[in-house]
Amino acid sequence: MPAKRKSNKASSANEEPEAKQVKVEEAGASNGGAKTSKPKKEDSVESLPEGTDTSFPTAFNPDKETADGRKATLKITSWNVNGLRAWMKGDGLSYLKTHNPDILCVQETKCSQAKLPKESEVEGYHSYWSSADTEGYAGTGMYTKTKPITVTNGIGIEKHDNEGRTITAEFDKFFLVTSYVPNSGKGLVRLDYRTKEWDTDFQEYLKKLDAKKPVILCGDLNVAHTPADLKNPKTNKKTAGFTEAEREQFTNLLGEGFVDSFRELYPNARDCFSFWTYMMNARAKNVGWRLDYFVLSERLKSDLCDSIIQQSIMGSDHCPIMLSMAV
Numbered sequence: 001m002p003a004k005r006k007s008n009k010a011s012s013a014n015e016e017p018e019a020k021q022v023k024v025e026e027a028g029a030s031n032g033g034a035k036t037s038k039p040k041k042e043d044s045v046e047s048l049p050e051g052t053d054t055s056f057p058t059a060f061n062p063d064k065e066t067a068d069g070r071k072a073t074l075k076i077t078s079w080n081v082n083g084l085r086a087w088m089k090g091d092g093l094s095y096l097k098t099h100n101p102d103i104l105c106v107q108e109t110k111c112s113q114a115k116l117p118k119e120s121e122v123e124g125y126h127s128y129w130s131s132a133d134t135e136g137y138a139g140t141g142m143y144t145k146t147k148p149i150t151v152t153n154g155i156g157i158e159k160h161d162n163e164g165r166t167i168t169a170e171f172d173k174f175f176l177v178t179s180y181v182p183n184s185g186k187g188l189v190r191l192d193y194r195t196k197e198w199d200t201d202f203q204e205y206l207k208k209l210d211a212k213k214p215v216i217l218c219g220d221l222n223v224a225h226t227p228a229d230l231k232n233p234k235t236n237k238k239t240a241g242f243t244e245a246e247r248e249q250f251t252n253l254l255g256e257g258f259v260d261s262f263r264e265l266y267p268n269a270r271d272c273f274s275f276w277t278y279m280m281n282a283r284a285k286n287v288g289w290r291l292d293y294f295v296l297s298e299r300l301k302s303d304l305c306d307s308i309i310q311q312s313i314m315g316s317d318h319c320p321i322m323l324s325m326a327v
Helices: 024-029 084-089 094-099 191-210 244-254 261-265 279-285 298-303
Strands: 074-080 103-107 126-130 140-144 150-153 166-170 175-180 215-220 258-260 292-297 304-309 321-325
Touching: 074 094, 074 175, 074 215, 074 292, 103 175, 103 215, 126 166, 140 166, 140 175, 175 191, 191 215, 191 244, 215 321, 244 258, 258 261, 258 298, 261 292, 261 304, 292 298, 292 304, 292 321, 298 304
Parallel strands: 074 103, 175 215
Antiparallel strands: 074 321, 103 140, 126 140, 150 166, 166 175, 215 292, 258 292, 304 321
């Protein structure tokens, strides 16, 4: 099994810049932001034939089946809550009662385990937490109805495991990994760490898990993989989350035997965003990014029923996404 998380205090020089500040550039771009040269073909959203269906689901459909006609037996939700305590104060936990997922994974909890509110314990769910050494920063959590075989915090590499970014739960038929991937930061000050260290080591970690049993990865992966995954690709080529290096690393991950479940089902979807900055009325205008994913081991594709972006659900600057599978 993967090594357990070790504690290592993060220096202030290594702290991740506030992600919400970084992505404000997108809202500016929609209002005549920085001028750029004529974009390369790969920086533009692909033109589709007239009449192409670009829609995607925003609500769970219990009748949605696998390609071979099996109905869903598992629902997993992933949600960057941008502060667990504020999310709970805003009645975020009502999501569990309303939508009844089998598993809910949350990211950017910004809360040490010592300061978890009493309300964080929910009847009918086992809960697990991984917090950063720095209070009020990063962090992940998981609620699951079925008790996992094992739960591991971190990926077994000390330099990555002091920010509470990953929880791995082993179940009978799969590993579930939830992660809050490091943001490259304003001015891309953390791009090299993100792409040359974290992405490389995290991919190796996922491959080792995949060699044992299939993997479901979910969370805020802090990358818009294609130009169709953000509103303004032309003006964000040097913005954290849409640099060539970040996108290339995500492509590399998929090349190691994994699939983006949403694009597997909805390759032509447009305006399919899961994050909107709080500034400039971006959510109302749907000026956003798709940063939240369910990535599956290739051999789980046959069990895939649906991959949903619940854009109407409020409570954070991200919306929840849901995966339904027949496993």
